[in-house]
Amino acid sequence: MPSSAPLRVAFALTAVVFVAEVAGGLWSGSLALLADAAHMAVDLASLALGMFAAWASQMPPDPRRTFGYRRVEVLAALANGVGLWITVGVLLREALDRLQNPHPVMVGGMLAVAVLGLVTNLVVASVLHRGASENINLRGVLLHVMSDALGSVGVIAAGLVIWKTGWTPADALATAFVCVVIAAASWRLVRESIHILLEGAPEHLDLDAVRSALTALEGVLEVHDLHLWSLSAGSESMSAHLVLRRGIDAQGTRKAAAALLEERFALSHVTLQIEEASEA
Numbered sequence: 001m002p003s004s005a006p007l008r009v010a011f012a013l014t015a016v017v018f019v020a021e022v023a024g025g026l027w028s029g030s031l032a033l034l035a036d037a038a039h040m041a042v043d044l045a046s047l048a049l050g051m052f053a054a055w056a057s058q059m060p061p062d063p064r065r066t067f068g069y070r071r072v073e074v075l076a077a078l079a080n081g082v083g084l085w086i087t088v089g090v091l092l093r094e095a096l097d098r099l100q101n102p103h104p105v106m107v108g109g110m111l112a113v114a115v116l117g118l119v120t121n122l123v124v125a126s127v128l129h130r131g132a133s134e135n136i137n138l139r140g141v142l143l144h145v146m147s148d149a150l151g152s153v154g155v156i157a158a159g160l161v162i163w164k165t166g167w168t169p170a171d172a173l174a175t176a177f178v179c180v181v182i183a184a185a186s187w188r189l190v191r192e193s194i195h196i197l198l199e200g201a202p203e204h205l206d207l208d209a210v211r212s213a214l215t216a217l218e219g220v221l222e223v224h225d226l227h228l229w230s231l232s233a234g235s236e237s238m239s240a241h242l243v244l245r246r247g248i249d250a251q252g253t254r255k256a257a258a259a260l261l262e263e264r265f266a267l268s269h270v271t272l273q274i275e276e277a278s279e280a
Contacts, residue, residue, distance in 0.1 A: 024113030
C-alpha cells in the first residue's frame with residue numbers, strides 16, 4: 001500500500017491555493033477563478049477522503065470484515081467522482097447566469113492567482129503520480145488535481161482574452177470549459193469504481209484465457225464456477241472448480257494450477273476446488 005505521505009503533502013499545497021483562489025476570485029470578480037476554487041474545495045475533500053481511505057485500507061481483517069477494508073479505497077474513489085459531477089452542475093448554472101449577466105473582471109489578479117494554481121497543481125500531480133497507476137484511491141485524487149490544472153489553464157486563457165479584448169463573457173466560457181474537463185476526467189473513475197463494487201472481472205484479465213489455461217493442464221477435464229474479481233484496483237482474486245480425470249493427483253494439480261495462475265496472470269489470491277469426474 002502506498003504511504004499517505006504524498007496525500008498529506010498534496011492536501012497542504014492544495015489548501016494554500018484554495019485560499020488564494022477564493023480571495024483572488026472575490027477580489028477580481030472572476031467566476032472562472034471562483035469555479036476553480038470550488039473545484040479546489042472538492043479536491044480538498046477528495047484528498048481528505050483519500051487519506052482516510054489509505055489509513056482504513058491498511059486495517060487488518062476482523063471477524064465481520066474477513067477481506068479487510070481495501071474496498072474503502074473504491075468507495076472513496078466513487079465518492080470523489082460523484083462529488084465532481086455535483087460540482088459540475090453548480091458551476092454550469094453559475095456560468096449560464098454569468099453569460100446572461102456579465103460582470104466586470106480584474107484581469108491582473110485573475111491571471112496571477114490562476115498561474116499560482118496551475119503551478120501548484122502540477123507540483124501536487126508529480127507527488128501523486130508514482131502510485132496512481134496501481135491504486136484507484138490515488139488515481140481518483142490525481143484526476144481531481146489534473147482536471148483542476150486544466151481548469152487553471154482555462155482561467156488563464158480567459159484572462160488573456162479579457163485583457164486583450166475586454167470581452168468578459170470569456171470568463172463564463174472558461175467556467176464551462178472547467179466543467180467539461182471535470183466531467184470527462186471523472187467518468188472513467190466512476191465507471192471503474194462501480195465495476196469493482198459489482199464484482200466485475202478486472203479489465204486486464206480475459207476470463208476465457210484463464211479458463212483455457214486451466215483446461216490445458218494435464219488431467220483437467222472441465223473448469224466451471226470460474227470467478228474473477230477485485231477487492232480494489234491491483235488486488236485481484238479468483239475462484240474456480242476443476243473437474244479432474246479419475247486417478248489424477250488432486251493436490252499436485254492444485255499446486256500446478258496455482259503456479260500457472262500466478263506466473264501467467266499474476267493471480268496470487270486463488271481458491272481452487274477439486275472435483276473428481278464421475279464414471280461414464
